[in-house]
Structure formats: structure tokens, C-alpha cells
Amino acid sequence: MAKTRSVFFCSACGFESARWLGRCPQCEAWNTFDERPFTLGGGASAARPRPAPRDARGPIPLAAVDSAHVSRMRTGMSEFDAVLGGGVVPGSLTLVGGPPGAGKSTLLLQIAARLASANARIVYVCGEESAAQVKLRADRLHAHAGVLVFAETNLREILTVLDRDVPGVLIVDSIQTVWLPEAESYAGSVAQIRDCTQALVEFSKRTGCATFVVGHVTKDGTIAGPRLLEHLVDTVLYFEGEASGEYRILRAYKNRFGSIDEICVFAMRDDGLHEIENPSELFLAGREQRPSGSCVVASIVGSRPLLVEVQALVGETSYGTPRRLANNLDQARLAMILAVLERRAGLHLGTHDVYASVAGGLRMTEPAVDLGIALAIASSFRNVALAPDAVAFGELGLSGEVRAVSAASRRIAEAQKLGYRTLFDPGHYRDVADVIRAAL
Ligand code: TYD
Numbered sequence: 362m363a364k365t366r367s368v369f370f371c372s373a374c375g376f377e378s379a380r381w382l383g384r385c386p387q388c389e390a391w392n393t394f395d396e397r398p399f400t401l402g403g404g405a406s407a408a409r410p411r412p413a414p415r416d417a418r419g420p421i422p423l424a425a426v427d428s429a430h431v432s433r434m435r436t437g438m439s440e441f442d443a444v445l446g447g448g449v450v451p452g453s454l455t456l457v458g459g460p461p462g463a464g465k466s467t468l469l470l471q472i473a474a475r476l477a478s479a480n481a482r483i484v485y486v487c488g489e490e491s492a493a494q495v496k497l498r499a500d501r502l503h504a505h506a507g508v509l510v511f512a513e514t515n516l517r518e519i520l521t522v523l524d525r526d527v528p529g530v531l532i533v534d535s536i537q538t539v540w541l542p543e544a545e546s547y548a549g550s551v552a553q554i555r556d557c558t559q560a561l562v563e564f565s566k567r568t569g570c571a572t573f574v575v576g577h578v579t580k581d582g583t584i585a586g587p588r589l590l591e592h593l594v595d596t597v598l599y600f601e602g603e604a605s606g607e608y609r610i611l612r613a614y615k616n617r618f619g620s621i622d623e624i625c626v627f628a629m630r631d632d633g634l635h636e637i638e639n640p641s642e643l644f645l646a647g648r649e650q651r652p653s654g655s656c657v658v659a660s661i662v663g664s665r666p667l668l669v670e671v672q673a674l675v676g677e678t679s680y681g682t683p684r685r686l687a688n689n690l691d692q693a694r695l696a697m698i699l700a701v702l703e704r705r706a707g708l709h710l711g712t713h714d715v716y717a718s719v720a721g722g723l724r725m726t727e728p729a730v731d732l733g734i735a736l737a738i739a740s741s742f743r744n745v746a747l748a749p750d751a752v753a754f755g756e757l758g759l760s761g762e763v764r765a766v767s768a769a770s771r772r773i774a775e776a777q778k779l780g781y782r783t784l785f786d787p788g789h790y791r792d793v794a795d796v797i798r799a800a801l
């Protein structure tokens with residue numbers, strides 16, 4: 362008889378171990394180990410089903426591969442299509458992640474309705490809500506033309522039914538609610554999520570059905586088993602920022618069919634998500650007079666230029682070690698900029714708390730934001746506002762030099778379009794101390 366025992370693996374990176382560990386030796390995360398039954402003997406292969414071979418004919422010349430049928434489906438939401446790299450790719454699997462209430466179900470239902478009205482067969486698997494709840498939502502969005510709902514969570518059952526009549530697009534809401542009977546653990550466990558994703562990848566590639574999968578996020582803001590899923594799927598889209606405000610930002614973290622970091626900004630209204638076509642105007646607080654500690658930065662997000670407002674607050678430390686907090690910015694980058702300001706521009710920030718943040722909830726990671734952060738900090742420290750039409754971009758080096766960044770002309774063009782004409786950029790300045798002297 363088959364013997365059952367347990368294996369444990371890390372929900373963050375998938376590292377497997379024979380016993381429970383407090384800390385993962387591979388990714389060094391704490392408390393991420395999950396237990397999963399594992400059947401020895403006859404059932405061993407059932408514990409981890411292998412995907413069926415995709416092409417049993419053996420190697421074929423690349424030139425002979427038929428790619429003519431790969432035509433992308435347009436959803437009609439132009440910004441969303443752009444995030445995907447130009448539309449939905451048949452046979453691809455896209456993971457849509459985000460915190461509860463971000464708008465994942467809303468977005469996918471809207472897309473489903475748009476694609477269905479373009480004559481594609483769309484199946485929406487609702488594992489989280491009843492079919493009636495999905496109908497209520499669709500009424501609100503005026504979006505039910507031709508969408509088929511499938512209220513089932515057994516993925517084996519779902520795929521068997523769909524295999525008989527393959528849809529053009531399959532939406533699974535969410536990956537945490539579906540389960541495979543052969544994976545002997547509860548729905549939502551890392552083992553189930555991994556096996557279900559694998560089964561869906563195999564189904565999409567074999568049938569050419571484009572699949573969207575909703576993934577919830579854990580407390581620390583990552584999709585459960587993120588690294589595990591990221592390399593299985595073709596595209597990872599993630600809602601970032603606050604789920605409470607009106608605006609939602611969707612960003613491509615990985616895309617096999619387009620560029621990463623592409624974003625799409627939506628406004629959540631009573632009748633669903635609406636695309637915002639000029640997000641630059643949104644991320645600037647729209648003030649006539651800028652207060653001290655604020656600097657507009659011309660950045661590039663994905664492939665588009667975008668103006669964002671960086672804010673800083675500097676105050677004397679009243680107790681203990683100074684606090685340095687970066688919100689939507691890289692903490693290590695902030696520490697480096699503070700060190701450069703202290704040593705190369707003579708700003709004595711050592712006894713001050715510094716808070717730096719990007720307004721509007723967009724996460725900024727490119728080094729071209731450095732100079733803007735430095736100016737916002739210097740402006741708050743001196744309590745002097747920058748000129749209302751000032752805009753900055755440029756990377757800071759450790760010796761205080763302002764380094765050139767990519768796409769300078771596109772950044773400048775975007776800034777000028779919105780009326781920002783006083784430029785603090787690598788084309789005009791070589792050193793951060795010069796910039797601060799000129800700006801404040
Ligand atoms: P939802 O799409 O269910 O989020 P998720 O699937 O990511 O958990 O809903 C997002 C929020 O948006 C929810 O709190 C209700 C609100 N909402 C609107 O404001 N307008 C709408 O038209 C809809 C459908 C939802």
C-alpha cells in the first residue's frame with residue numbers, strides 16, 4: 362500500500378525540506394514553511410503532476426513553426442492593451458495580483474465583456490462569488506454581453522468541461538479558490554496554487570486559450586508563493602498603491618510579450634474602472650504654489666514619460682536616532698542620497714528625521730528620481746520652496762555628480778507640455794551642490 366508522509370516547502374520560493382523550518386535557507390524568509398502530504402510508492406507521481414508534452418513530434422526547425430495564428434486580441438481599453446504589450450496573446454497565462462478591493466474582479470469582468478462583444482467565447486470561473494453576485498456586478502458595469510460564468514472550484518472538472526469546447530479567454534477568479542483533487546492539500550495552499558497554475562499553463566499552451574488568473578496578496582504585499590508563480594506564468598500584472606482611493610495603478614512586473622514596468626492608471630467609479638489617459642496631471646497635486654519639500658520629477662515609467670511629485674519632510678530629531686522613512690521609494694537609495702547631501706552639499710542632516718514619499722501611490726524605482734529626492738529634501742531642510750515651474754531628473758553619484766539618464770528629451774518634452782520650464786537636469790548641471798545653489 363502507498364505510504365503517506367509530509368514534505369514542507371517555502372511558500373515564498375518553493376524550497377523543499379523533509380522537516381519544518383523556521384527560516385528558509387534559500388530565500389531567508391521567516392515562517393513561510395507549509396506542510397503538504399506526499400504519497401510514497403504508487404501515488405508519488407500524483408503528488409506533482411507533470412504537464413503533458415506540448416509537442417510530441419520531437420524538435421522541429423524554428424523556421425517551420427507556424428506563428429501566423431498568433432494574433433493578439435484587443436480589449437478596446439487601449440491603456441490596458443498597452444500594458445500587455447499590444448493586446449491579449451492567445452495561449453498566454455496572465456496573473457493579476459493585488460490587495461482585496463483593488464479592482465481585480467472588476468477589471469477582468471470588464472475585459473471579459475469587451476472581448477465577448479468582439480465575438481470571443483469567454484468563460485469566467487467565479488470561485489469567490491456566486492454566479493448571482495457576478496451578475497449583480499456585471500449589471501453595475503453594464504457588462505454581461507456574452508460572458509459565460511462557471512461556478513465551480515474543482516479545476517480538474519473545469520478543464521474537462523472546457524476541453525470539450527475551448528474558450529478564447531478563460532478567467533479564473535481566484536487561483537486561491539480552485540483546487541485539484543490529486544494534490545492532497547487544501548485550496549489556497551502553496552501546493553494547490555502551484556499545481557493549479559501548472560495545469561492552467563498546460564491547458565492554455567495546448568489549446569491556445571488566453572487565461573487570466575487572479576492572485577491575492579499576503580500581508581506583506583506579495584502574491585502567495587510569488588517567485589513560484591512568477592516563473593510559471595507569462596505575464597504578471599499587479600495593482601499597486603492604496604485600494605481605498607479613487608485611482609488604481611496596474612503595473613506589468615513581468616511580461617514575455619511586452620516590456621515590464623508599463624503602467625495603466627484607472628479611476629474607480631460607480632460603473633467600474635475607467636482609464637486615465639494623461640496620468641502626469643493626476644500625480645501632480647495641481648497646486649498653484651508649491652510648498653517647501655516638494656519637487657516635480659520627470660520620470661520614465663515603462664515606456665512612457667510621467668511627471669510625479671516627490672515630497673520630503675525634514676525635522677529635527679527630538680529623541681534617539683534619526684528616523685529615515687521612504688514611502689514608494691527605495692529605502693537604501695534614500696540613505697545614499699542623504700549621505701551625498703551631507704558630504705557633498707554640506708547639508709547637516711545627521712540630527713534630522715527625514716521622510717520622503719511619492720505622491721499618488723506610484724512606486725518609483727528608477728535612479729533618475731535621485732535628483733528630485735535630493736531637491737525635495739534640501740527644500741524642506743532650508744524651508745524654501747522651489748520655483749513653481751521647476752522640474753528635475755538625474756541620477757546622483759557618490760561624489761555628488763549629476764549623471765545622465767536615458768530618454769532625456771522625452772522627459773523634457775513631457776515637462777514642457779505641462780508647463781514646467783525651469784529644468785534641473787544633467788544637461789544643465791554637473792554637481793548636486795550647484796543644483797541646490799541654483800534652485801533654492
Ligand atoms: P473588486 O473588483 O471586487 O476588487 P478585488 O476583486 O480586487 O477584491 O472591487 C473593488 C472595489 O471597488 C470594491 O470595494 C467596490 C468598488 N467598486 C466600485 O467603486 N465601482 C464599481 O463599479 C465596482 C464593480 C466596484
Ligand code: MG
Pocket residue numbers: 465466467489534
Ligand atoms: Mg475579487
